[in-house]
Amino acid sequence: MNLELRKVAIRDICFDTENKIADGCLHVDPKALEELILEDSRVKAVSFDIARPGESVRIVPVKDVIEPRAKLEGGETFPGLFSEDMGEAGSGITYALSGCAVTTTGPIVGFQEGVIDMSGPCTEYTVYSQLNHLVMILEKQEYIDQHDHEVVVRLAGIKAAKYLATLAFDCREYETETYEWKAIGEKYAEYPQLPKVVYVYNCMAQGLLHDTYFYGRDAKVMVPTMITPLEVMDGALISGNCVSPGSKTTTWMHQNNAVIQELFERHGKEINFMGIVLNPLMTTLKEKFRDRMLTVRQVKMLGADGVLISQEGFGNPTTDLMIVCQELENAGIKTVIITNEDAGMDGMSESLPDSVQEANAIVSTGNSNATVMLPAMEKTIGNLKEVERVCGGNVTSIQEDGRLLLEIHGIMGSHNLQGNTKLGAITV
Amino acid sequence: MKKILFYTNQFFGQIGGEEFAYTEPFVEEGKRGNANAFAPAIQGGEIVATIVCGDNYFVENMETCKAFIKEQVERFAPDILIAGPAFNAGRFGIACCETCKFVQSTYGIPSITGLYWENPGVEMYKADCYIMEVGKSAATIRKAIPLITGFVNKLIAGEPLGTPKQEHYYPKGQRVNVFHEKNGAERAVDMLVKKLKGEPYETELEISVYEKVTPSAPLKDLTSAKIALCTTGGIVPMGNPDHMFAATAKFWKKYDLNGLSELPRGKFESVHAGYDPVYANENPNRVAPYSTLKILEKEGVIGEVYPYLLTTTGNSTSVADATRMGQEMAEDLLSAGVSGVILTST
Numbered sequence: 001m002n003l004e005l006r007k008v009a010i011r012d013i014c015f016d017t018e019n020k021i022a023d024g025c026l027h028v029d030p031k032a033l034e035e036l037i038l039e040d041s042r043v044k045a046v047s048f049d050i051a052r053p054g055e056s057v058r059i060v061p062v063k064d065v066i067e068p069r070a071k072l073e074g075g076e077t078f079p080g081l082f083s084e085d086m087g088e089a090g091s092g093i094t095y096a097l098s099g100c101a102v103t104t105t106g107p108i109v110g111f112q113e114g115v116i117d118m119s120g121p122c123t124e125y126t127v128y129s130q131l132n133h134l135v136m137i138l139e140k141q142e143y144i145d146q147h148d149h150e151v152v153v154r155l156a157g158i159k160a161a162k163y164l165a166t167l168a169f170d171c172r173e174y175e176t177e178t179y180e181w182k183a184i185g186e187k188y189a190e191y192p193q194l195p196k197v198v199y200v201y202n203c204m205a206q207g208l209l210h211d212t213y214f215y216g217r218d219a220k221v222m223v224p225t226m227i228t229p230l231e232v233m234d235g236a237l238i239s240g241n242c243v244s245p246g247s248k249t250t251t252w253m254h255q256n257n258a259v260i261q262e263l264f265e266r267h268g269k270e271i272n273f274m275g276i277v278l279n280p281l282m283t284t285l286k287e288k289f290r291d292r293m294l295t296v297r298q299v300k301m302l303g304a305d306g307v308l309i310s311q312e313g314f315g316n317p318t319t320d321l322m323i324v325c326q327e328l329e330n331a332g333i334k335t336v337i338i339t340n341e342d343a344g345m346d347g348m349s350e351s352l353p354d355s356v357q358e359a360n361a362i363v364s365t366g367n368s369n370a371t372v373m374l375p376a377m378e379k380t381i382g383n384l385k386e387v388e389r390v391c392g393g394n395v396t397s398i399q400e401d402g403r404l405l406l407e408i409h410g411i412m413g414s415h416n417l418q419g420n421t422k423l424g425a426i427t428v
Numbered sequence: 429m430k431k432i433l434f435y436t437n438q439f440f441g442q443i444g445g446e447e448f449a450y451t452e453p454f455v456e457e458g459k460r461g462n463a464n465a466f467a468p469a470i471q472g473g474e475i476v477a478t479i480v481c482g483d484n485y486f487v488e489n490m491e492t493c494k495a496f497i498k499e500q501v502e503r504f505a506p507d508i509l510i511a512g513p514a515f516n517a518g519r520f521g522i523a524c525c526e527t528c529k530f531v532q533s534t535y536g537i538p539s540i541t542g543l544y545w546e547n548p549g550v551e552m553y554k555a556d557c558y559i560m561e562v563g564k565s566a567a568t569i570r571k572a573i574p575l576i577t578g579f580v581n582k583l584i585a586g587e588p589l590g591t592p593k594q595e596h597y598y599p600k601g602q603r604v605n606v607f608h609e610k611n612g613a614e615r616a617v618d619m620l621v622k623k624l625k626g627e628p629y630e631t632e633l634e635i636s637v638y639e640k641v642t643p644s645a646p647l648k649d650l651t652s653a654k655i656a657l658c659t660t661g662g663i664v665p666m667g668n669p670d671h672m673f674a675a676t677a678k679f680w681k682k683y684d685l686n687g688l689s690e691l692p693r694g695k696f697e698s699v700h701a702g703y704d705p706v707y708a709n710e711n712p713n714r715v716a717p718y719s720t721l722k723i724l725e726k727e728g729v730i731g732e733v734y735p736y737l738l739t740t741t742g743n744s745t746s747v748a749d750a751t752r753m754g755q756e757m758a759e760d761l762l763s764a765g766v767s768g769v770i771l772t773s774t
Binding site: 124145146147195197206207208209210243244258259261262263265266270271283305306307308310313314315334336338339341342343344346347348349350351352353355356357359360361362363364365366367368369370388389390391392393394395407408409416417418419420421422423424425426427428 | 555589591592599600601602603604605606607608609610611612613614615616617619620621623624625629631632633634635636637638671673674675676699701702703704705706742743744745746747748749
């Protein structure tokens with residue numbers, strides 16, 4: 001299987017009367033895009049806004065961040081979402097609009113999601129601050145309940161992203177990345193001298209706003225499964241809008257999974273990247289034990305010497321992280337895990353809600369309880385008041401002078417658990 | 429020029445040995461005793477005064493001694509305090525650490541001492557001040573001086589401090605966020621490659637060993653028991669009047685349910701951000717099953733239901749906050765004569 005990823009750099013977004021990409025600027029005709037989104041009769045109204053890096057703009061509450069990607073040949077991106085039938089993703093030619101995102105906002109139920117600031121200290125915490133955002137503000141029809149509301153928002157974002165990326169087919173300037181993915185035996189034979197590494201890819205599967213979709217199907221009804229990194233790049237995995245802003249895996253983070261990128265970087269040099277096991281993080285202990293068994297079995301079938309486990313969410317998912325790590329270590333497979341910490345606002349608490357002694361190689365993406373004071377922004381896209389109900393925010397978050405005191409939890413992607421952040425924590 | 433206050437004991441202050449351990453605290457302007465050995469290595473700072481106190485006097489008269497130290501801090505307005513170092517000396521170690529803790533916590537003045545790792549003062553005070561890793565006895569003073577003054581010089585110059593390991597002080601146990609040069613994925617693969625090669629690597633988080641909570645013995649007789657309902661499911665009165673957090677809650681609430689046979693629909697809701705709340709919002713008894721307890725009470729299965737809901741949000745709550753809230757809830761329940769608790773989580 002071969003995938004050619006053509007990355008077209010988007011340096012700006014503007015509204016226009018036609019949709020096109022010219023000189024690195026994504027021109028968007030909001031009327032045309034509105035028509036596209038209103039094809040779904042469950043949408044009552046939709047509007048768009050633009051947020052650029054460096055601007056005094058805050059987007060809140062953010063639901064999902066999606067990189068526009070579309071296929072010139074070899075099937076479709078985001079397969080299984082808009083049709084009954086689907087082909088395997090991960091081969092052919094895919095265009096990606098790098099440097100930009102379709103970002104959905106708006107309340108769905110009770111609690112809300114996080115903050116992205118386009119300037120100020122927030123930009124250090126999240127890669128999203130470096131992107132040009134086409135923000136979609138969507139209003140549902142009254143008769144749509146909360147579960148369907150999430151579906152509508154999720155599909156609308158993906159639909160817009162998939163459409164906008166097709167504009168890149170005319171672009172002459174792009175960077176090309178090529179990836180190949182061979183059968184297990186071939187991969188094994190290719191670098192027999194290198195340690196075989198498998199990536200265990202944890203994803204949330206716990207209910208409304210705590211879900212992941214694989215080929216458009218709910219991860220709650222799947223078992224741990226071997227997948228290819230190439231299909232992940234093509235949008236086979238999308239976010240179900242998980243509500244923990246700092247630790248959620250947005251669709252953008254799936255598409256640009258930092259662990260996959262790094263494993264490809266070292267493949268054939270220091271390691272032999274053998275495969276991925278996608279592990280849904282379920283709610284009951286019985287399911288956690290079953291998924292541990294199935295995950296570890298597939299890791300062994302892939303012949304792993306070493307495993308890297310990435311995470312999503314915190315709390316009960318920490319149990320999945322720990323028990324899989326324990327089982328792998330006990331099977332003699334060297335394991336490294338990525339997690340964030342909840343060490344309390346003062347950093348003096350134990351960091352994790354569950355632990356095993358075998359977890360002796362941990363990368364920390366920071367203490368999510370630590371606070372940061374964000375300056376007031378000139379413009380808010382969405383609703384600032386929702387900050388009071390996000391993870392990491394509360395009624396005292398909005399200061400009189402408009403500044404925002406947040407636990408870094410509240411910043412989208414602040415401690416991304418595929419390691420797409422430079423944030424970490426040390427003991428002093 | 430930064431001002432440094434120095435603290436030492438009767439021995440290093442050159443009063444005398446054990447027979448002078450009851451020397452009352454006194455202060456001398458400038459350097460005295462072992463302060464003289466530190467002074468030449470300090471850059472951009474000057475030891476403005478030296479406090480000397482007998483070790484026995486200090487540990488037996490701590491409040492008097494702290495009052496004395498308070499006077500000196502206010503008189504000399506130091507920027508930094510150096511105490512000891514006390515090596516493996518028990519009483520002197522306590523005196524140094526208490527002095528550092530007092531000055532650091534009261535005035536925010538960086539306070540540094542040095543102890544041998546076995547000195548009990550390390551465990552007792554490492555969270556309160558900088559305790560440098562020094563040798564067992566005064567014979568190692570030649571190593572201790574550059575270590576302590578090097579650290580002090582960094583503080584004076586306002587240079588960024590390295591990790592406890594780099595600076596050789598005992599970690600305070602506080603997790604502090606930093607930005608690394610590499611992202612988490614790069615660091616994770618680096619670590620994995622080292623681990624696979626059998627090379628030394630350093631985990632970024634040491635696993636804690638948690639206290640295992642042993643469940644209480646079962647109640648012998650439910651028919652005479654008073655049962656309370658607690659939840660970490662974020663169930664609160666509709667509208668969330670007390671602003672319970674969606675995550676990382678720092679407090680819990682007690683809501684009066686007297687006269688109710690259930691949590692009435694539409695009167696309670698979930699504010700918890702960690703699960704799908706739609707079903708709990710439809711019927712809050714699904715998460716906090718007060719209705720079931722009341723039925724069991726009516727049927728005589730349980731003696732009495734405590735007519736309150738103790739609730740918080742258990743979502744990304746730190747272990748320290750959770751432990752404290754649990755203790756506070758237990759106090760409330762014990763004082764109300766509750767004999768058993770149903771604690772629901774989500």
